[in-house]
Amino acid sequence: MTEPLFRENAYLKEVETLVASAEPRGIVLAATIFYAQGGGQSGDQGEILLSDGSRIAIVNTVYDADKRTILHVPATGARLPAAGERVMARIDWDLRFKRMRAHTALHLLTAVLPYPVTGGSVGDGEGRLDFDSGEAALDKVEVARKLNALIATNAAVATRWITDEELAANPGLVKTMSVKPPTGGGRVRLVEIEGIDLQPCGGTHVARTGEIGHAEVMQIEKKGKINRRVRIALTQSGP
Numbered sequence: 647m648t649e650p651l652f653r654e655n656a657y658l659k660e661v662e663t664l665v666a667s668a669e670p671r672g673i674v675l676a677a678t679i680f681y682a683q684g685g686g687q688s689g690d691q692g693e694i695l696l697s698d699g700s701r702i703a704i705v706n707t708v709y710d711a712d713k714r715t716i717l718h719v720p721a722t723g724a725r726l727p728a729a730g731e732r733v734m735a736r737i738d739w740d741l742r743f744k745r746m747r748a749h750t751a752l753h754l755l756t757a758v759l760p761y762p763v764t765g766g767s768v769g770d771g772e773g774r775l776d777f778d779s780g781e782a783a784l785d786k787v788e789v790a791r792k793l794n795a796l797i798a799t800n801a802a803v804a805t806r807w808i809t810d811e812e813l814a815a816n817p818g819l820v821k822t823m824s825v826k827p828p829t830g831g832g833r834v835r836l837v838e839i840e841g842i843d844l845q846p847c848g849g850t851h852v853a854r855t856g857e858i859g860h861a862e863v864m865q866i867e868k869k870g871k872i873n874r875r876v877r878i879a880l881t882q883s884g885p
């Protein structure tokens with residue numbers, strides 16, 4: 647198992663750690679700041695720096711079959727480090743920060759549109775959610791206005807943990823029907839946007855909503871009789 651440092655602090659850009667194992671399909675580190683693909687958010691990219699100064703490009707980060715060990719996928723043909731070697735792991739921060747902003751903006755979107763979420767994905771400065779909104783008419787301009795008003799409150803975003811039993815007793819916390827929160831581990835991570843939104847999520851988020859910047863609603867598309875797909879894009883970074 648890899649210690650997932652990104653869960654407690656999404657702002658870590660690099661970490662010094664030890665190589666646990668290395669294969670062409672993935673390098674395992676004792677601890678990592680690389681977010682592993684899941685919950686609609688892509689795996690991080692970046693590089694691993696070896697003590698001799700050479701660099702290994704990391705093209706993706708995924709969970710191994712045990713869903714606990716994190717695999718840093720090296721570029722094809724990359725030289726592999728030795729087990730036990732001390733390395734510096736560094737993420738592509740520009741890319742990650744775009745995803746943190748987009749991911750947090752999608753949480754706010756679920757507060758603007760309080761319907762069950764049936765799907766979604768976090769892109770690089772953009773994203774989408776599918777809502778089971780029934781026959782409700784969703785207006786692009788109105789959704790954008792409400793979303794930017796929530797961003798402008800600069801609300802704090804924090805995480806905390808509850809037990810599986812507490813989550814089972816509060817089913818209303820789960821807005822996303824397609825991505826069930828990972829239970830069975832005994833505890834579930836909650837992401838709270840102060841006074842606005844609370845839901846289980848394992849992704850990376852900004853610390854305050856103001857960091858999202860300005861959001862635009864690009865498209866509201868009919869996906870079947872009661873489903874609406876809402877696409878947003880961030881057009882400017884926060885202060």
Ligand SMILES: [Zn+2]
Nearest residue numbers: 749837847849
């Ligand atoms: Zn999230």
